[in-house]
Amino acid sequence: MSDAETTIPRPSLGRLFWVFLVMGATSLGGGVVAYLRTGLVVRQRWLDDVTFVELLSISQTLPGLNATNMSILVGDRLRGGMGALVATLGMCLPGASLMIAAGFLYGAGGDGPWSKAFLHGIAAGAVGLILVVLVQLGAKTLKTFADYVFVVVTAVAVAFFKVPVPYALIAAGIVAIWWHRPRDKDVR
């Protein structure tokens, strides 16, 4: 680690908070990962692309959202525990404030026919957005026929047979991990 200290930049906690706050306020439309890369790798040069992809793969494997997991990992890398905390707060503050306001506004006037019509419309649009995320996630993750079988079995069990997610996650997860288990002849 002592070797790494010379190469990893150490922005002040205030600066770290500010940069994540700006990303948290401007990353409209869900594609937070693209904003993170532009902000951290291109503009601030706090990370190189190799590190960014490595941290992203940790973020995607662990539970939690990519945006917050990345804030924690990058903040910790740059400024330790406090860095992780201020980066995450900066990332979450704008969206959280807006959605708290949305909760109150909805309670006040969400039942009107016009706002209902608007919200029903964006719900349909959001389904399209999820399908795109699904296709992109699938293209990156699914390599063999067996992977597609795991996807379909998990989805059918949860969506049609109402299997509780933890059971599906543990059962399918164990089988899928075992299927991809390290074999002696593999050279990885």
Add this chain to the structure above:
Amino acid sequence: MKQLWDLAGVFAYLSLLTIGGGMAAFPEMKELTVDTYHWVTFPELLHFYSLGQLAPGPNMMMVASIGVTVAHIPGALVALVAFFLPTGLLTFFVGRLWTHLATWRWRPAIQTGLGSVAVGLVLAGAIIMGRGAITQVFFGVIALAVFLLLWRTKINPAYPIVASGLIGMALHYFNIA
């Protein structure tokens, strides 16, 4: 007070299911917030989720809106902390360990295995959400159009989603939906 504890328990539990993204937790979120605790109706949950896609930052800030509905500002804060703290701590500590696990031979197996299950959970979430949101052919057309547009172009997703809302209002104006 009991409601705050319920909120904390539900969202801490849901946070652990968000493997592969917030959508993976959607089936259980519907089950708990709509069917078990009756905090919101299914349409309300869909509305909050979709509004959350328009907000900047992490795409599950809508948990704060559910918190507001249940117990105002304290409810929102409890829901947020419960939803982000457990996985946050996990990421923090595993993140520090992970580099030591770089050569662990089970690591690729876990990454690939959990990856496909995560895609399955997101698909389940999309199916459940679709059941509530696609109530008429027109809404199916909107979803398909947004999908094709985002899949084929690099447009910011916020634009087609806002456009979907405006189309929803137009359908209402012409009494189509």
